[in-house]
Structure formats: C-alpha cells, structure tokens
Amino acid sequence: MKKYSLILLFVFAFLFGNVNAQSSVDSIQLNKEFSDLDEALKDPENVYRLNLSNQELQFPDTIWSKFTNLRYLSLKNDHLTQIPTGVSYLKNLIVLDLSGNDFEVLPTNFSQLTNLQELYLNDEKYFKFDKNISILSSLPNLRSLHIENDGLTSLPEDISKLSHLESLYLNNNNFKQIPTGVSSLKTLKLLDLSGNDFKVLPESFTNLTNLQVLFLNDDKKFNFKKNIGILSALPSLTSLHIENDGLKSLPKDISRLSHLESLYLNDNKFKQIPTGLNKLESLQYLDVHGNKFILPTDDMKTKDLGFKIRY
Numbered sequence: 001m002k003k004y005s006l007i008l009l010f011v012f013a014f015l016f017g018n019v020n021a022q023s024s025v026d027s028i029q030l031n032k033e034f035s036d037l038d039e040a041l042k043d044p045e046n047v048y049r050l051n052l053s054n055q056e057l058q059f060p061d062t063i064w065s066k067f068t069n070l071r072y073l074s075l076k077n078d079h080l081t082q083i084p085t086g087v088s089y090l091k092n093l094i095v096l097d098l099s100g101n102d103f104e105v106l107p108t109n110f111s112q113l114t115n116l117q118e119l120y121l122n123d124e125k126y127f128k129f130d131k132n133i134s135i136l137s138s139l140p141n142l143r144s145l146h147i148e149n150d151g152l153t154s155l156p157e158d159i160s161k162l163s164h165l166e167s168l169y170l171n172n173n174n175f176k177q178i179p180t181g182v183s184s185l186k187t188l189k190l191l192d193l194s195g196n197d198f199k200v201l202p203e204s205f206t207n208l209t210n211l212q213v214l215f216l217n218d219d220k221k222f223n224f225k226k227n228i229g230i231l232s233a234l235p236s237l238t239s240l241h242i243e244n245d246g247l248k249s250l251p252k253d254i255s256r257l258s259h260l261e262s263l264y265l266n267d268n269k270f271k272q273i274p275t276g277l278n279k280l281e282s283l284q285y286l287d288v289h290g291n292k293f294i295l296p297t298d299d300m301k302t303k304d305l306g307f308k309i310r311y
Helices: 004-031 063-064 087-090 108-112 129-137 182-183 203-206 226-230 297-301
Strands: 050-051 073-074 093-095 116-120 144-146 167-168 191-193 214-215 239-241 260-265 285-287 306-308
Touching: 063 087, 108 129, 182 203, 203 226, 214 285
Parallel strands: 050 073, 073 093, 093 116, 116 144, 144 167, 167 191, 191 214, 214 239, 239 260, 260 285, 285 306
Antiparallel strands: none
C-alpha cells in the first residue's frame, strides 16, 4: 500500500510541477515585449506584446493576421499617415497606442477590434475626432480613451455615442470651457481634465453620477471656490487631484466634499496644512508634498488629523 501511495505522490508532484512550470512560462511570454518586427515574426503566435514605436516602418497588411494572440501593440511616433488596415485582424488586441502619428481618420474596419479596451490617440495634431466618433462607438469593449495634447478646443456633439467609456483623458488640450457633451458619458469613472484653460465646470457635470476619480491638475485658471457646489453634487467622487494649480488656500466650504477619500494638493503654494480638512469625514489620504510649509515638517507630522498625509 505504501508503494502505491508513494507512486501516486510522485505522479501528483510531477503533474503539479509541470503545471507550475507551464504557468511560469506563460507568465514570462505574456510579459515579454518585442520591439523588433523581424524577431517577432519568427514565432508570431507567441508574441503578446509588440512595441514598434519610433521606427517608421512599412507594414504589409499580410503580417498582422499572424499575431493571433497579440494583446498590446504600440505604433507610437511612427509618422503614419494611415493606420494599416491589417491591424483589424488582431482579434485579441486589448491595448493599442497610435499616439504621435499623422493620420486623420481610423480605417473603417477598425470596428473589428472587438476586444480592444484601451486606445491611445495622444499628440495627434491631424486627428479628426468628430469624423471618428462612429468608428470609436462601434468598439463594444472600449473602456479607456486617451486624447491628450491634441490641441482640442471642443468635442463632437455626438460624443455621447461613446456610451461604454469608463476612463477619458482630455488633459493638455485647449479647452477654455468644458464641453457639456462630457456630461452625457454617464458610465465615466475617471476623467482627466488637467492642463486646460477653463475656470468652471458646467452645471451638467453633475450628471456624471458614476465619476470616482477627477484630475484637475495644472489648471491655473480653475476657480476651486466656484466649483465646490458642482463637485459636491457628484455622489461617487472619492478621489480629487488639484495639483500644481497655484492654490494658497481652500474654500471654506470644502467640507461639502463629504465623499472624498483621497485628496491631492501637491505642488501648490500652501504654507501650512489647509484648515477645514478635518471636516472631510471620509478622507483617508492627503498628498501635500511639493508645498513650501513654514512650520518644520516634523512638527506637522505630530498632528493627528485622522488621515494619512504625504508631505
């Protein structure tokens, strides 16, 4: 009986070892990033990440169908005037970075990327957002869209068609007013409006009832005091970034932001910990590093305000 038990134990250990080894190999393959197209084409079925940025290559459409398991692709800064239509063969693609190119529109068959979840379209000076809404809205799993530093001053009227979006990055554009169309994206959980030129948020902003994280960094003209009412009307807002905005004080009614769990006030012009923060009942984390406090840091660290502070 002991003999059989030992044999079974040996077989189990062998099989378990093989499973762990296979898992380890799979993990290595999934994380390995190829940056040489010729090297990747030697075994395309085992390529999961392909970074061809800054290469200005010619891409025959016939190559893309070979990458049957590709999850991540970067064609960033390749000066493409047209996106290769063959990219649509990448049925398992999850993340695609097309930033820094020279195209105006996405190919019509782009909608075949049914598993695409995150798309980068940053630094696209020629990109026609309004002419691409229909294609973007046809991507059923698109959850995160980056349209950063594109020189935008407005958004397409039919942006509401992007009804699946959960994260939208509009930072470093030229918005002097936040387009009201943003408020129609009711599934948004994260919104980045950093580096723009607006003063106030639109009244319709309160429609973003699922918004959890809001970035308002590098917005020198942003009037925090005049926006407290709108911000306090966002029931799901738990994380607010107001970094490098030149703030010296906080609105007296900051306590109205009762849902906040984390507040980022770093790189402003505070000389001491702003008063009123202890009234934020849900606050768990405060970031104030990069400010020029008058009091010694050690003295401030002894204060117990009921939440964690990064100086």
